[in-house]
Amino acid sequence: MANAKALSDEALVELIIKDDQELFAEIVTRYQDKLERYITRLGSSKEQSQDIVQDTFIKSYKNLRSFNPKFKFSSWIYRIAHNEAVNLFKKESKYQKFSFSDWLSEVLPSSSNVEEEVGNKIDLEQLKKKLDKLDLKYKEVLILYYLEEKKYAEISKILKIPTSTVGIRLKRAKKQFKKLCQPQR
Numbered sequence: 001m002a003n004a005k006a007l008s009d010e011a012l013v014e015l016i017i018k019d020d021q022e023l024f025a026e027i028v029t030r031y032q033d034k035l036e037r038y039i040t041r042l043g044s045s046k047e048q049s050q051d052i053v054q055d056t057f058i059k060s061y062k063n064l065r066s067f068n069p070k071f072k073f074s075s076w077i078y079r080i081a082h083n084e085a086v087n088l089f090k091k092e093s094k095y096q097k098f099s100f101s102d103w104l105s106e107v108l109p110s111s112s113n114v115e116e117e118v119g120n121k122i123d124l125e126q127l128k129k130k131l132d133k134l135d136l137k138y139k140e141v142l143i144l145y146y147l148e149e150k151k152y153a154e155i156s157k158i159l160k161i162p163t164s165t166v167g168i169r170l171k172r173a174k175k176q177f178k179k180l181c182q183p184q185r
Helices: 009-017 021-042 046-062 073-091 101-107 114-118 124-132 136-147 152-159 163-181
Strands: none
Touching (some): 009 021, 021 136, 124 163, 152 163
């Protein structure tokens, strides 16, 4: 179908379910890079991220009929990717060893003004170490909100937590990070 790019995710899913499986390639095109970036930011290697995303697409394709078109498809597929990543991390006993190194290199400038950007005159390595000390539940919310630019409602669906909890976790993450960045006396 030539107009596949113009269709919403939900409309694509409906057509795929109605026996036009080739349209699933458009879903892959739309989400592959986004999901790989999200999984990598959670702390997996590039190769692991690719494997997790591939498993996500397989699982989402097999369960496409369970998707409720009243909701956003992006939240549904991000939730599958999130679950796949967490399951792998648990299996590899890396659940608490998430790293923000890749995230930092994308977000913070590589100039000598890092201190000004952070506001606490700490170098990039110290910043990475401090971010690695954040609890996973706070890292997840920070990644989804600031890096993946998801709204509270979407984060709520992806992480299966109430919307109010998303706000609370963001607030606590900022507070915890600020505390970690303050000079030790």
